Amino acid sequence: MNDEKLLILDGHSLMNRAFYALPDLTNSEGTHTNAVYGFLNMLLKMKKEIEPDYIVCTFDRSAPTFRHDKYSEYKAGRKKMPPELSQQFPIIQEILNMMSINIFEIDGFEADDLMGTLSVFAEDKGVEVYIITGDRDALQLATDRVKVVITKKGITQREIYDKNRMIEEYGVTPTQFIDVKGLMGDNSDNIPGVPGIGEKTAFKLIKEYKNIENVFENIDNISGKKLRENLKKYMEQAAFSKKLATIITDVPIEMDLKSIESKSEYDAEGLKGLFEKLEFKSLISKIPKIEGQEKPEIDDFKVEVNNINTLAGLQKFVDHLADSKIEDNLLYVNFKVVSEKVYSKNFIDKIFINLGEENFEIDINKLYGEDSSSTVKLMKNLFENPDLGKVSYDIKAPCSILHKMGIKLLKIKFDIKIAAYLIDSSKSNYELADIIKQYTGINISKEDKNLFVKETMMFDKIYSSLRQKIEEGDMEKLLYEVEQPLIHVLASMEYEGFKVDMSKLMQQENKFKLEIERIQKKIYSLAEEEFNINSPKQLGKILFEKLDLPVIKKTKTGYSTNAEVLEKLKDKHPIIENIVYYRQLTKLYSTYIEGLKTVIGEDSKIHSSFNQTVTTTGRLSSTEPNLQNIPIKYEMGKEIRKIFVPDNENCVILSADYSQIELRVLAHIADDKNLISAFINHSDIHTKTASEVFKVPIDQVTPTQRSNAKAVNFGIVYGIGDFSLAKNLKISRKEAKLYIDTYFERYPNVKLYMDNIVKEAKKDFYVTTLMNRRRFIPEIKSSNKIIRSLGERLAMNTPIQGSAADIIKIAMVNVYRRLEQGNLKSKLILQVHDELILNVYKEELEKVKGIVKEEMENVLDLKVPLEVDISIGSNWYEAK
Numbered sequence: 001m002n003d004e005k006l007l008i009l010d011g012h013s014l015m016n017r018a019f020y021a022l023p024d025l026t027n028s029e030g031t032h033t034n035a036v037y038g039f040l041n042m043l044l045k046m047k048k049e050i051e052p053d054y055i056v057c058t059f060d061r062s063a064p065t066f067r068h069d070k071y072s073e074y075k076a077g078r079k080k081m082p083p084e085l086s087q088q089f090p091i092i093q094e095i096l097n098m099m100s101i102n103i104f105e106i107d108g109f110e111a112d113d114l115m116g117t118l119s120v121f122a123e124d125k126g127v128e129v130y131i132i133t134g135d136r137d138a139l140q141l142a143t144d145r146v147k148v149v150i151t152k153k154g155i156t157q158r159e160i161y162d163k164n165r166m167i168e169e170y171g172v173t174p175t176q177f178i179d180v181k182g183l184m185g186d187n188s189d190n191i192p193g194v195p196g197i198g199e200k201t202a203f204k205l206i207k208e209y210k211n212i213e214n215v216f217e218n219i220d221n222i223s224g225k226k227l228r229e230n231l232k233k234y235m236e237q238a239a240f241s242k243k244l245a246t247i248i249t250d251v252p253i254e255m256d257l258k259s260i261e262s263k264s265e266y267d268a269e270g271l272k273g274l275f276e277k278l279e280f281k282s283l284i285s286k287i288p289k290i291e292g293q294e295k296p297e298i299d300d301f302k303v304e305v306n307n308i309n310t311l312a313g314l315q316k317f318v319d320h321l322a323d324s325k326i327e328d329n330l331l332y333v334n335f336k337v338v339s340e341k342v343y344s345k346n347f348i349d350k351i352f353i354n355l356g357e358e359n360f361e362i363d364i365n366k367l368y369g370e371d372s373s374s375t376v377k378l379m380k381n382l383f384e385n386p387d388l389g390k391v392s393y394d395i396k397a398p399c400s401i402l403h404k405m406g407i408k409l410l411k412i413k414f415d416i417k418i419a420a421y422l423i424d425s426s427k428s429n430y431e432l433a434d435i436i437k438q439y440t441g442i443n444i445s446k447e448d449k450n451l452f453v454k455e456t457m458m459f460d461k462i463y464s465s466l467r468q469k470i471e472e473g474d475m476e477k478l479l480y481e482v483e484q485p486l487i488h489v490l491a492s493m494e495y496e497g498f499k500v501d502m503s504k505l506m507q508q509e510n511k512f513k514l515e516i517e518r519i520q521k522k523i524y525s526l527a528e529e530e531f532n533i534n535s536p537k538q539l540g541k542i543l544f545e546k547l548d549l550p551v552i553k554k555t556k557t558g559y560s561t562n563a564e565v566l567e568k569l570k571d572k573h574p575i576i577e578n579i580v581y582y583r584q585l586t587k588l589y590s591t592y593i594e595g596l597k598t599v600i601g602e603d604s605k606i607h608s609s610f611n612q613t614v615t616t617t618g619r620l621s622s623t624e625p626n627l628q629n630i631p632i633k634y635e636m637g638k639e640i641r642k643i644f645v646p647d648n649e650n651c652v653i654l655s656a657d658y659s660q661i662e663l664r665v666l667a668h669i670a671d672d673k674n675l676i677s678a679f680i681n682h683s684d685i686h687t688k689t690a691s692e693v694f695k696v697p698i699d700q701v702t703p704t705q706r707s708n709a710k711a712v713n714f715g716i717v718y719g720i721g722d723f724s725l726a727k728n729l730k731i732s733r734k735e736a737k738l739y740i741d742t743y744f745e746r747y748p749n750v751k752l753y754m755d756n757i758v759k760e761a762k763k764d765f766y767v768t769t770l771m772n773r774r775r776f777i778p779e780i781k782s783s784n785k786i787i788r789s790l791g792e793r794l795a796m797n798t799p800i801q802g803s804a805a806d807i808i809k810i811a812m813v814n815v816y817r818r819l820e821q822g823n824l825k826s827k828l829i830l831q832v833h834d835e836l837i838l839n840v841y842k843e844e845l846e847k848v849k850g851i852v853k854e855e856m857e858n859v860l861d862l863k864v865p866l867e868v869d870i871s872i873g874s875n876w877y878e879a880k
Contacts, residue, residue: 006122006260007052008115010133011059011103014039015092017134017151019085026778027279028424030765032084036092037280042132042151044286047262050130055262056118057096058104058111059089082783091278098270100263109251112137116247119146121255137181140247142166142174171207179212182242193241194234196226212242272441281437303450303457309363311371314378317360321382327356330389330413332459334452335398341599341624343494343607348401354456361453368405379407389413391463393432393455396612400491408488416459418483419466421613422475426776430613439465478771482809483612489816489828490610490620496827496839497605498627500596501875504643512589515636519582526575533582536561547573584634592630592640599625606644608830617798618773618805620831628832641877647839651826652872654845655879656852658808658834659867660685662717665803668862669770672749679864686710692746693739712739716750717800719793754796761795769802770860807859807866808834814855824848837876845872 018038025034047055096103104114112135119129119141129146131138139161142148148161166174184202185193193202205222209215215222216238219231231238268287275284308314321331332354339346351362367375383390383402390409392398393416399409420430436458437443444454470479524530527546531538540559543549549572553560563580570576599606606625614621622628631637646653663685667675678688690701690709701709708729715725726736744751758780761767766776775798779791808831815836816828826848830837836856840848849870856868873879 004053004127004257005050006054006056006118006127006129007046007050007262008118008129008131009043009055009057009101010111010115010131010135010138011039011057011089011092012111013134014042014132014151015085015089018042019082019088024084024782027277028426028776029277030776030778030781031091031278032088032778032781033091033278033280035085035088036095036278037283039092040095040280040283044283046130046132046149052130052262054122054127054257054260056102056104056260058114058118059093060111061105061107064108084781084783091274095271095274098267098274100266102260104253106251106253109248113248113251114253116141116249117251117253118255120249122257125257127257137186137245137247139166140174140177140245141249170203172203176206176211178242178246179206179210179215181245182212182238183215185241186245191241191244192234192237194230194238196230201227212238276438276441279438281434284441285443303453304359305450305453306358306360307363308360309366311367311374311378314362314367314375317362318378318381321385321388326388328389329387330391330460330463331355332456332463333390333392334456334459335392335395336452337397337401339397339609342601343497343609343624344601344603346397346401346404348398350452352452352456354453354459359453359457372405376405376407379405383407383409386410391416391459393417393435393459396487396490396610399487400494403491403495412484412487414463414467415484415487416462416466417613418487419470419479422479422483422773423466423469423473424776425613425616425618425774435462473774474772475774478773478806482771482806482813485813485817486612486809489812490612492816493610493828493830494607496829497601497603497607498644498829498837498876499603499605499647499839500600500643501645502600502604504645504875505593505596508640508643509589509593511639512585512593512636516582516585516589519578519585523575523578523582526573526578533579534586539579543569543573543575547575549573581634584631585636588631588637588640591625595625596643610831615805616775618769618802618809619833620805620809627830638877638880641880642875644876645874650843651839651841652845652874653876653879654826654838654840654848654852655871655873655876656836656838656856657869657871657880658804658856659869661804661807661834661866662800663713664862664864664866665770665800665807666717666750666753667864669799669803670747670749670753671863672747672753675747675750676863682867686713689713689743689746693742695742708739712743716740716743716754717797719754719796721789757799758792758795761791767795767798769799769806771803771806773802773806775802804834808836810859811856812836814859815852818851818855819848822847822851835880837879840872 015035018041019035022034022038024032025037026032093103104118105111106114115131115133115138119131122129123143123145127145130149131141131146132149132151134151136150138148139150142161142165143163146162150159150161152158161169163174166172166177170177172180180199180202181191181193183194183197183205184199185191185197197205205215206212209218215231216235219228222228222231271287272284275287306317308317334352334354335348336350336352337346338349347365347368349363349365351364353360353362364375364379379402384407389411391414392412395409395412395415395417399412402409416432416435417430420435421427432455433444433446436455439462440458442458444451448454470476520533523533527542529542529546531542533539537558539561543561544551544559549569551559552565552568553562563583566576566580570580596606601607606627608622608627609624611621611623620628630640632641644653663675664679666672667679674692678685684706686706686709687698687701689712690696690705691698693709693712694701694705696705711725711728712720715728720728720740722733722737722740725731725739726733729736757767761777761780765778765780766774768774775794777791777794777798779787780795782788782791812828812831819826819828824841824844824847826838826840826844828836829839836852838848838852853868853870857866859866871879
């Protein structure tokens with residue numbers, strides 16, 4: 001006997017356990033990774049705890065085993081392995097090979113048999129054995145020296161069984177556990193056992209009679225007529241089931257301990273590359289030797305910082321830049337920005353600059369507070385130098401603040417955050433630390449006192465890697481001619497803001513209060529009592545107990561009254577429509593009446609923040625507040641726009657809105673002659689579609705037919721099916737299918753495009769827009785039909801919606817540039833989906849209208865004309 005240990009991994013069992021325990025994880029290429037990730041976490045945890053001298057992993061082969069030869073129905077009916085899981089087995093085997101972990105698999109035998117053979121072999125050599133599995137069948141292998149570790153509740157909890165633990169917990173020995181299986185059978189393996197005998201009875205019989213043979217010898221002494229009859233009838237079947245359940249411990253394989261040693265030599269670089277591809281950031285640091293071979297930890301870097309906190313020091317630094325030759329004429333600059341809810345309070349605290357071996361920290365906030373004019377003058381010399389390219393991270397926020405200070409950040413060479421977003425738009429955030437970790441393998445603690453300096457030191461490496469990825473994706477034009485120039489546009493829009501008429505805001509507030517009170521009274525009247533409408537519990541009692549409406553869904557705390565439930569009840573009682581309206585009103589009131597008050601600056605303007613790296617489609621988003629999402633379904637929502645007014649009495653609000661841009665993009669991408677013809681001839685596309693679908697002359701199309709055709713047109717863009725269309729139009733599925741089929745008959749290339757783009761997405765895992773904006777769609781490979789259908793719809797819509805996003809962004813850049821070139825006072829102040837909002841000086845109105853229309857309609861050379869509707873008003877409501 002010695003102190004050596006063998007760790008045996010049950011490959012299939014652990015992969016299966018991890019797959020179902022973890023959510024569906026995929027990397028940016030759409031490869032499913034949850035089983036591999038969970039397996040590796042279990043492996044690394046057990047290796048650390050057990051510290052084995054020897055390690056192997058066993059796998060089942062797809063070939064039939066000797067059990068199938070004995071019993072053709074063995075494992076029959078077992079559910080087929082999902083493709084999302086099966087595709088992960090080659091990956092884990094590749095990783096195990098890189099980790100120098102031996103893999104055992106052999107035709108004709110199961111992994112259990114290999115585990116049994118290996119454990120007996122090792123125990124005979126005096127080695128302590130640990131079998132890691134999620135399958136209780138392996139408990140029969142437990143002895144004093146063989147411990148079976150059963151994973152429970154996902155991948156984090158486990159129970160360790162040896163012979164004594166088996167007897168304590170189950171009252172039978174590990175060997176007797178086989179007899180229990182022989183009596184009760186096993187549904188998962190399709191082992192028959194004795195009908196009518198479950199786990200409880202099987203354990204009771206073996207505890208009393210020790211094994212199946214003794215049970216049969218004492219059948220007449222067993223109480224229960226039906227039980228005795230079944231035992232007599234299925235005696236041979238039970239004995240046969242025991243044989244099927246017995247793990248073989250003498251599989252004919254050659255082995256020696258040396259060949260399964262837990263080795264310290266393995267392919268560290270190969271693992272690192274594979275983990276990066278799989279996007280296992282947290283696992284890279286858990287594998288010794290991966291980090292630290294060629295790239296030292298950032299903490300090992302010698303960090304020397306030149307602190308600049310005086311004007312003299314800043315002057316010296318600016319002179320130093322002017323006199324010295326900067327490598328590649330690139331300035332690696334990082335900004336520490338402090339953002340508040342109100343734009344006027346945002347400021348840059350410090351600026352960090354890396355120049356090769358030198359690091360600088362500029363206390364800009366301190367200097368600006370002491371002498372703003374001198375600080376601005378020096379900053380202008382620094383940032384408005386057109387010969388010096390700036391590589392930075394999330395540069396829009398500092399650009400916006402510098403704009404406020406009268407400084408323009410010229411020659412933005414590369415924005416790390418935007419580039420990372422373009423490479424993979426599916427992530428929830430693009431924090432600098434994550435990007436550094438992904439592209440350099442280096443982890444910088446957020447508690448590090450030199451955090452910003454160390455991050456800036458990494459910019460040159462990240463810049464090099466991301467630039468290469470952008471080139472590989474053919475996205476140079478998208479980054480350098482659209483997204484990065486847009487930074488200046490958004491910074492200007494944030495600076496300009498949108499003026500709010502406080503008197504009109506108060507009028508709207510009073511109007512909302514009266515309307516909320518009116519609808520509240522109406523609800524009380526319909527309920528015949530007063531109650532707290534905002535309380536789901538009280539509302540549930542009213543709807544489902546007092547009014548006796550059908551219960552749609554229950555929660556742990558009572559009845560569900562969410563939007564989905566109310567939608568299903570809307571035709572059951574008039575109170576439902578009023579509750580929906582009440583909720584909409586109160587949300588509008590809290591968000592856009594009460595909420596707006598807190599973000600209005602001293603200049604009576606709202607300065608929303610515009611974000612480029614949030615949506616997967618490329619659309620811009622706005623926050624603090626979100627002015628793109630004011631609900632206009634109800635008139636009360638629309639009227640909120642009345643409070644947004646021009647800068648002064650000499651100005652007006654101009655709204656420029658693309659007409660049916662997504663349908664025009666569809667016509668171009670699909671290259672459908674009928675659809676292209678409709679737009680070239682300036683037809684009312686919805687009326688024309690109604691005429692085609694309902695087979696009536698254009699002059700006989702009814703308003704209802706046009707409305708239904710409009711739903712079909714926009715539904716097609718989003719990959720709508722007959723079920724959803726039927727629900728939207730309140731028609732039968734048969735009728736909805738006829739609408740869609742007829743549409744595709746008239747516009748055949750649209751159908752061809754839809755089919756082809758789905759095929760491409762399934763092959764590549766991503767789709768692209770006209771500007772090569774890429775969106776990964778891992779959902780398209782899911783075995784779950786609902787998720788896969790979602791992926792197909794995303795594949796159909798993303799090139800259309802994403803191209804529309806590209807178009808509006810290019811238009812913004814071009815309009816902004818023309819206004820600047822013309823030295824016009826009129827400014828872009830807001831973008832909402834396909835609409836641009838400008839504050840226009842009256843004397844510049846005709847010129848600005850011409851610029852906006854010209855630039856928006858000539859963004860890209862499409863097969864159909866882009867048309868823009870321009871309207872003017874004394875507030876946003878009137879302009880729209």
